[in-house]
Amino acid sequence: MSNEAVEHFLSQATDLPGMNDVAWLDEHRKAATHSLSTMGFPTRRVEEWKYTDVSAILNKKFSLSIPEQQEDVETILSSAKISDLDCHQLVFVNGHFSETHSCTDELPDGVNIVNLKEAISKSDNDLEEYLNKHHHHEKNGFVALNTSLIADGAVIWIDKNVEFTKPVNLIFVSTGSNNTASNIRNLIVAGINSRVDVIETYAGVDNLDYFTNTVTEIHLEDGAKVNHYKIQEEGDSGYHVGNLFVSQQKNSSFNSYQVSIGGKLVRCDLDINLSGTNAESTLYGLYMAQDTQHVDFHTTVNHISPNTRSNETYRGVLGDKSRGVFNGKIVVHKDAQKTEAHLSNANLLLSSNAEVDTKPELEIYADDVKCSHGATIGRLDDNMLFYLRTRAIEKDVARSLLTFAFAEDVIEKINYPQICKRLQKKVMGKLPDSNVIEDFVQ
Amino acid sequence: MLSIKNLHVNVDNKKILTGLNLDVKAGEVHAIMGPNGSGKSTLANVLAGRDGYEIIEGSIEYKGKDLISLSPEERACEGVFLAFQYPVEIPGVNNVYLLKAGINAVRKHKGLPELDAVEFLSLVKDKIKLVEMKEDLLNRAVNEGFSGGEKKRNEIFQMAVLEPTLAILDETDSGLDIDALKIVANGVNNLMNEERSIILVTHYQRLLNYIVPHHVHVLSGGKILKSGDKELAMELEERGYDWVIQESNAA
């Protein structure tokens, strides 16, 4: 089945940008195709995929061709946008750049924001240097597939010493007909001592079978500072596989905020590499699932150099018959003395049919380190529920309030009030009696 | 107002209340005293409707209704209020918004229009003065990081805003300095009128100098062993509980 799926997807690798023209890119695609053919797509026999069965994605025979009907674009886009946020915006519809919906005018010197297809056509030297620099395609079948089919996505360059304060919002919407796949490849390069904030928003039409396979590479040069936000609000029948690769040089600082709310089957991997001394990373995450949603987060933080710091806080809210998986790994390599690494994962189960598997892992090969990790799985606190109810708050409202407060702990870490507001609304919208608890958030 | 008859309550199959009788009329203040672990908080929790308390036998009638059949929030809407012995910290839930939602739920239940932001704020300003609570506690998470005394004051503040008809104060006086004690008493006395009743659970006669109870009861081993007036509280302060227990064993 896996082989068939590999063939099915690879048969669509025709007419890709720069194909048979940009040699170095052909090399990457070729290597990735080779990886995919040899390793195939992950099965549950592989430890990292033990709880997540991707056969539904493989059986569907998703197609990369652009669907003809895209009439919902405007509607879905207007709900995916972040109101009142002054930002540059790149919009991709079913994985393809949409110039009409995007606006990036008036970029300051030293900032370049383009779509990947265009960047390839200009055959930029820097693109060659950074794209797939660390052979990410070797990670798993989905990244290999993504690399074999590299076509479009966003490319963001920030030159050295440029502090780019206006955030860049990349919006990926899926619409059109069933069985459409989007293959998205993003590249962000933050030069020495530069800074940039990038938001990725994924949204799609409900009741539509589609598949998003996205890979984002972020390179932080010395002293660079990047805030990265990923808001996953795929439609209720959407499949989402996302991989984020971050490589950090010395003194760089990376903050990640991942919020996963939509989708039917969601798998997100984050690979953070603290390659330079004194680099630091802070990772926040919130995953929410209900009905029969399945959401799986796998994060790996590699402390490669001395004096590196990481702090990771993930929270999960699982209701109905949903299923959550969290695997957070910290690896402290042997030269990474004076590493400080902390990881915590807390899960809230809202129903007796909801399930979560959580596993924090520490692999330490250095001796002078400060590390901690912990994971909890709990239910709503009876004492708190009772207290609220004695104050005339109905049981369901009290439950929603406490659930919201649990999720809010992550959301409030986001430093754009516009994004917070939007996420609060989204989270609330998933809870019973949301109109009542709205009053609590002002 | 409240009539408890032959109440038997188990927690985790352990008998806690073993045939408790209590009648509270409108306009009365009742003090309940008794040794640690005698079942005072259990009674308070049962009255407020906490899950996990198994009512084996007996009845509780409140304003002519079967209280046991009501959920905690329905009881609150009907005017039952519990000031907790250990107020719960609720991170992420704003203190004053909780109160606003609470009072509007009560008003809705009574068929009254909801208070708008302005009306609510003026009510809050009014009541916060009464309990001399710091205003910045309003916009903090419910009880989170409050000092012991601040938590107790917050309970009384909530009571003052919600204006219950039956307030149960579970050791609200414990851990309060003498000034705070007066403030709590002030809050209670302000609330009292001929339509309202209060059950005060306390270990100290001292509170009863400021709130004069109509009746004082000794709860021990899950039932009320002795009832009297304010004088009984004085006597208990002096002599402890043993004589009451012995007296009742002899009878």
Ligand SMILES: Nc1ncnc2c1ncn2[C@@H]1O[C@H](COP(=O)(O)OP(=O)(O)OP(=O)(O)O)[C@@H](O)[C@H]1O
């Ligand atoms: N969940 C429970 N499981 C088992 N025993 C319980 C439980 N809750 C209460 N009890 C027991 O019931 C008895 C009465 O407890 P309660 O809290 O009502 O006492 P109290 O009179 O309020 O005491 P204090 O003066 O110390 O506050 C105690 O022995 C207590 O240990």
Ligand SMILES: [Mg+2]
């Ligand atoms: Mg007690």
